[in-house]
Amino acid sequence: MLGTRMNWQRWVMVLPALVFFVVFALVPMCVAVYYSGLSWDGITDPIWVGMKNWVTVFKDGEAWQSTWLTIELMGLCWITQCPLSLVLGVFMAGKQKHRTVFSIFYFIPLLFSAAAIGVTWSYILNPNFGLVNAILKAIGIGNGNENWLGNPHLALFIVSLIIAWQFVPFNSLLFQGGAKQIPESLYEAARIDGAGPFRIFFSITLPQLKYTIVTASVLILTGTLTYFDLIYVLTGGGPGSATQVLAMDMYKQAFINNDLGMGSVMAIILAVFGLVLSLLILKFTGFNRMDSQKEGM
Amino acid sequence: MNRVGKKFFMTIVSAVLLLGLLAGCSSSSSGKGSGGSVVVWNDVSGDAKDAIDKMVDRFNKANSDITVKSQYFETNPYKQKLHIVMGADNAPDIFSNWGGGGLKDYIDAGDVLDLTPYLKDDSDKYLSSIMKSVTFDGKIYGVPHGNLQQVNFFYNKEIFKKYNLNPPKTWDDLLDAVKVLKSKGIAPIALGGKDKWPDLMYFEYLVDRIGGSEPFNNVAAGKDNAWSDPSIQKAIQMMQQLVKAGAFEQGFSSVGSGDGEDAALLYTGKAAMWLMGSWGYTSVLSDAKDFVDKGNLGWFTFPTVSGGKGDPSDVAGNPSEFYSISKNTKNKKAAIKFLKDANLNDKNVSDLIKISNVPAVNGIDSQLKDSDNGDYMSFSYDIIKNAKYFQQSWDTALSTKEGNRLNEDLSKVLLNQMSPQEFSTDMNKYLK
Numbered sequence: 001m002l003g004t005r006m007n008w009q010r011w012v013m014v015l016p017a018l019v020f021f022v023v024f025a026l027v028p029m030c031v032a033v034y035y036s037g038l039s040w041d042g043i044t045d046p047i048w049v050g051m052k053n054w055v056t057v058f059k060d061g062e063a064w065q066s067t068w069l070t071i072e073l074m075g076l077c078w079i080t081q082c083p084l085s086l087v088l089g090v091f092m093a094g095k096q097k098h099r100t101v102f103s104i105f106y107f108i109p110l111l112f113s114a115a116a117i118g119v120t121w122s123y124i125l126n127p128n129f130g131l132v133n134a135i136l137k138a139i140g141i142g143n144g145n146e147n148w149l150g151n152p153h154l155a156l157f158i159v160s161l162i163i164a165w166q167f168v169p170f171n172s173l174l175f176q177g178g179a180k181q182i183p184e185s186l187y188e189a190a191r192i193d194g195a196g197p198f199r200i201f202f203s204i205t206l207p208q209l210k211y212t213i214v215t216a217s218v219l220i221l222t223g224t225l226t227y228f229d230l231i232y233v234l235t236g237g238g239p240g241s242a243t244q245v246l247a248m249d250m251y252k253q254a255f256i257n258n259d260l261g262m263g264s265v266m267a268i269i270l271a272v273f274g275l276v277l278s279l280l281i282l283k284f285t286g287f288n289r290m291d292s293q294k295e296g297m
Numbered sequence: 298m299n300r301v302g303k304k305f306f307m308t309i310v311s312a313v314l315l316l317g318l319l320a321g322c323s324s325s326s327s328g329k330g331s332g333g334s335v336v337v338w339n340d341v342s343g344d345a346k347d348a349i350d351k352m353v354d355r356f357n358k359a360n361s362d363i364t365v366k367s368q369y370f371e372t373n374p375y376k377q378k379l380h381i382v383m384g385a386d387n388a389p390d391i392f393s394n395w396g397g398g399g400l401k402d403y404i405d406a407g408d409v410l411d412l413t414p415y416l417k418d419d420s421d422k423y424l425s426s427i428m429k430s431v432t433f434d435g436k437i438y439g440v441p442h443g444n445l446q447q448v449n450f451f452y453n454k455e456i457f458k459k460y461n462l463n464p465p466k467t468w469d470d471l472l473d474a475v476k477v478l479k480s481k482g483i484a485p486i487a488l489g490g491k492d493k494w495p496d497l498m499y500f501e502y503l504v505d506r507i508g509g510s511e512p513f514n515n516v517a518a519g520k521d522n523a524w525s526d527p528s529i530q531k532a533i534q535m536m537q538q539l540v541k542a543g544a545f546e547q548g549f550s551s552v553g554s555g556d557g558e559d560a561a562l563l564y565t566g567k568a569a570m571w572l573m574g575s576w577g578y579t580s581v582l583s584d585a586k587d588f589v590d591k592g593n594l595g596w597f598t599f600p601t602v603s604g605g606k607g608d609p610s611d612v613a614g615n616p617s618e619f620y621s622i623s624k625n626t627k628n629k630k631a632a633i634k635f636l637k638d639a640n641l642n643d644k645n646v647s648d649l650i651k652i653s654n655v656p657a658v659n660g661i662d663s664q665l666k667d668s669d670n671g672d673y674m675s676f677s678y679d680i681i682k683n684a685k686y687f688q689q690s691w692d693t694a695l696s697t698k699e700g701n702r703l704n705e706d707l708s709k710v711l712l713n714q715m716s717p718q719e720f721s722t723d724m725n726k727y728l729k
Contacts, residue, residue, distance in 0.1 A: 041697070043384040043406045060726075124557070127548025128567060148549030150490075152712060238491060239550035240709045255377055257698040 011230045013196035029158045029271060033118035042258055053261045062271060065241065066249040070225060070273070071155065073245055076160035077167075082216060085168045089175020090205055103176075110169040118233025121162050126148055147234055159231055159243055166230065167223070171216045178212030179205060214285045221281070225274055300641050304655045333628035334364040335635055337620070341376040343583075344652040345443060346648050351648055356639035363631045365639075383408050396430030396439060396619050397694035398517075403621075404438055406606035411436045415633050420639070426687040427616040427657045430694070439619035442640050444654035446574045447681055448498045448614035451581070454595040456569045464668070465599035468506075471600045475544045477567050484546035487568035488552025488713060493704040494703055497692055500707055501613045503532035505688050506602040510611075515686060516728070517695060525723035528606075533710055533717040535602075540711055545584060550712060563590040572599070574614050579653055589670075596673060598680060611707075612680050613688040617657045635684070639695040650674070657681075682712040699727040 036053055057063045064186025077178035109117070124131045125148040135145025148158050182205065190200050221229045228244065228247040231237065239246035244252075248268060339349055346369055347612035353367045370378060376399075382388045383403050394400050403409050409604055413436045423441055452464060459707070460481060465471040478485040489495045504512050508528025515523040539545070552558050554573075554623065557580055562568035565587040571577065577598075582589050601609045620640060622632045641658050649656045653670045655677045665674045681687065692700030706723055709715040715723070 040400065043408070044378055044401060122551075122553075125551075127551060128546060129558070130561060145547055147548035147551065150548035152714070153549075235551070236491065236493075238493070238708060240712045240714045241705070252701075257701050258380060258699055 006111065014183075016209050029268075032264045032267050032271075035260055036268055036292050038261045038264075040260045041244050042260055048100070049261070052266045057262065060180075061137045063246075063249070063266065066244055066246045066266075067273070069243065069267070073160060073227070074158060076157060077163055078220050080160055080164040081168055081171055081212070081220050084164070085171035085216065086175050086213065087190070087210070089172035089177075090177045090201070090209075091180045092172060093179035106172060107169045109166050112166070114166065114229040115164055115233050115295045116210065117162065118230045121165075125158065146204075150239050152239050155235055155239060155242045159234060162190065163224070163227065163230060167220070171220065174212055174219075175209065178209045182208045192269050203247060214281075216280055218278075218285075221277060222274065225277065226270065300442070313519065316410045316633070316710045327352060328504055329543050334366060335626075335628050335631045336390060337365060337367045337391040337393075337635075338375070338379070339367060339393045340372045340618075341367050341393075341443065342369060344579075347655065348443075348645070348648045348652060352639050352645045354643060358719055359638075360631075360634070363628075363634070365631075365635055369676055370614070374556055376561065378477055381616070383623075386625055387480055388625070390626040390628055391620050391622055391635065393618050394439065394621055395615055395690075395693040396617075397689050398696045398700065399693055400431060400438060400621065401433060402696065404433060408624055409438050409664075410624050410626070411438060411631075412440070412636075413437045415637070419637065421683060422658055424659060425680060426612075426684055429687065430616045430689050431619050431621070439621040440636050440640060441617040441648065441657035442620050443460075443574060443618045443656070444579075445677055445688075446576060446615040447578055447612045447677060448502070448572060448574050448595050448599070449612075449676075450599060450610050451563060451571045451573060451577055452595045452597065453563055453566060454593045456566060462569075462613065464509070464595065465600045466576040466597075468600050468602045468659070472538075474543060475539070475542050475571075479543045483566075484562065484568040484706040485544045485570060486546075486563035487552075487559040487571045488545040489547070489552050489559035490708060491548040491552055492554045493560070494690075495554050495573070495709055496536075496702055496707040497690060498574075498613065499536050500532055500695065501688055501691050502572075502705075503535050503601040504528055505607040505613060505686070506605045506606065506609075507531050509605075509606040509608070510686050511690065513694075516691075519729045521728070522721075523728060526718070530717040532719060533720050536707075536710060537713065537717075540713065545711075560584060566592075568612065575655070575673075578670070581654065582670070596676060598636050608685040610680070610690060611686045612684040612686050613690065615690050615693060616681075619639045696729050699729060702727050 016257050037048055037050055039048040039049045039052070088106060092099060092106070112120075123129075127133065127145070127147045127150060130148075132148065133146060135143040136142050136146070147154075149155050170248045186204050186208070187200060191203055195203065226247050227245065228251065231243055231245060231248055232251070235243045246266060247270065250263055250266035253266055311335040312544070337349075337353070341349065349367055353365050355393060356365055357363070359454075363691075378390070379392060379394070385407065386408070388408060394403075400409065403618055415435055419440075422446075425440050427445070429439065431437055441463055450464070456478070457463070460477055461476060462474050463470075465474050468493040503512075508526065508531075510526045512523070515526065546552065552562070554560075557572060558575060559573070560580050561584070563571045564581055580592070580595055588594060598609075599613070620636055622629065622636070626632055645662070646656050646658060647659060650661070650664060650668045653668075654672060655665065657676050662675070662678065665671055665678055668674060692704055694700070695703070703724065706720055710717075710720055
């Protein structure tokens with residue numbers, strides 16, 4: 001139908017988006033590749049050092065540690081967010097009494113900025129004056145001496161819990177929407193066949209939410225990859241470098257150490273990482289050819 | 298990249314960053330007359346900001362042909378902002394800085410005006426131990442303003458009295474006091490390890506007490522393996538010895554200093570001692586005036602280390618903040634006049650003393666003694682005046698990159714994630 005005559009119109013339609021993409025995504029990326037070969041602090045004249053920054057990054061192992069921490073955080077975030085938001089979302093999609101009231105409570109964290117959440121939680125978790133330790137001591141669990149964000153073995157896990165606190169509401173919103181789309185007739189049929197609530201959940205709700213789970217997982221994983229603000233406020237990458245994920249490392253190199261070359265190297269690693277991740281997700285989940293599951297209904 | 302390209306890029310970046318600022322301030326400074334207008338950038342707030350405002354007002358009234366405008370920023374964003382405008386050759390006429398390696402970076406980039414010819418008749422005005430931080434190759438690039446910021450121990454007198462303790466004079470005294478306090482269930486020392494720079498205060502004092510100023514000078518000069526100096530290794534060991542003895546409060550690596558948490562440990566009686574810059578006094582004063590009024594806040598200099606080479610009178614810390622003039626200012630004359638006439642003149646000095654700040658000028662002993670918080674202010678002033686050597690904080694004295702790495706590694710040292718050997722090996726990579 002669309003003959004060659006229409007071709008130029010299509011290009012015109014695409015043009016604004018294309019221009020934005022080139023100017024704000026492609027050009028900066030190419031510039032970052034160029035910067036990664038510089039020794040430059042932003043004020044003196046830059047010096048071209050070729051692959052030196054790359055060699056340093058891969059030799060001293062710190063980038064590997066940041067990469068590993070990022071993967072670890074992605075795993076932790078998926079485990080803490082996905083199952084919980086699924087259950088909450090399905091619950092909120094139901095017809096129970098006071099459901100709206102509950103939902104409103106669940107959504108409150110979604111309204112806060114990451115900085116506010118970070119400051120609040122660092123006070124709550126404070127080892128000396130914090131609420132959590134005071135409560136634990138009052139009810140007799142431990143001696144109220146736990147050092148939540150200052151313990152290198154615990155910090156990343158605690159951070160992932162706080163990220164979950166912030167994002168579970170959003171993800172459960174996705175699941176709520178997904179669950180509401182499931183036709184009532186499927187449940188009726190299941191009940192007639194004598195299925196109990198658990199059987200219904202695992203045989204109907206869960207399979208029907210397959211693509212919602214994929215969507216939520218993609219959002220959680222890609223979101224965590226570049227996650228920065230909350231970690232910056234909560235721990236600043238510490239204690240030591242226990243929570244220094246890739247994005248944090250990039251910021252530190254470029255804007256604290258004023259080493260734009262090294263910062264660009266980290267930025268490129270982050271971009272490549274993100275690219276590989278999206279390709280893998282597309283390949284293994286069929287995210288690109290999602291089709292309706294309701295054919296014939 | 299060529300100079301033009303770099304400038305273009307930095308101009309765009311700074312334009313975007315400045316947009317937020319411009320939206321906030323209605324900057325409608327129209328220069329009145331021939332003297333022109335001068336913009337001054339500061340990173341202070343509260344009382345210190347009021348003192349600068351007063352100084353600027355007085356100057357503007359006295360000089361009808363010049364308009365000085367002072368702008369204020371938060372410290373950490375200020376450092377980044379300054380860095381960017383410097384790169385874009387778009388700096389304000391006068392900018393506040395900390396001297397040392399950070400200022401040297403700007404001088405090397407040709408962005409800072411040499412003030413030597415204009416300060417000839419002012420040679421006796423400022424404390425000489427302070428001026429070292431802005432003097433490079435015999436040329437002076439800044440003048441001090443505001444408060445002296447040396448580091449010393451503060452302590453809770455009530456707790457010390459209760460357990461019959463005296464302010465420790467030597468390192469061994471300190472370890473004994475730590476042992477006693479620990480056994481009584483009190484955190485011996487409050488440390489804001491989350492911010493990392495408080496860790497540095499132990500390091501720079503210990504290195505100086507053990508090895509004098511030489512280890513630092515070698516590092517600053519970039520000598521091979523300067524970080525492997527035995528004094529530096531010993532200092533690292535002693536810091537780990539403190540941690541092992543349980544000297545710091547639980548969770549010190551997640552306790553902040555910028556947010557006043559370490560100070561709170563001291564004045565709520567949870568901790569007995571606190572190593573901090575002189576601003577610690579003013580922050581306790583504003584957060585817990587009662588505590589100071591009751592006479593519970595004490596102070597002493599950093600303990601000596603037996604057999605150490607450093608002079609016991611040596612002091613470490615940030616000497617002061619400084620005003621420097623950027624080279625491309627359009628109103629050089631007015632800017633210099635402001636620094637010479639308004640900054641640290643008699644009225645400004647008495648304003649500063651009123652808010653418990655100690656300015657870096659000679660001959661104010663009696664004025665300090667008679668003021669409200671004269672005890673502490675005289676203590677600060679005297680130890681700096683009598684110091685054989687003022688060790689500027691290593692993180693501002695060295696290049697930004699090396700200094701930040703140092704703070705980062707020290708926090709790992711205190712977490713026992715790094716041995717003295719690993720510390721030296723890692724830091725040697727950053728020698729400039």
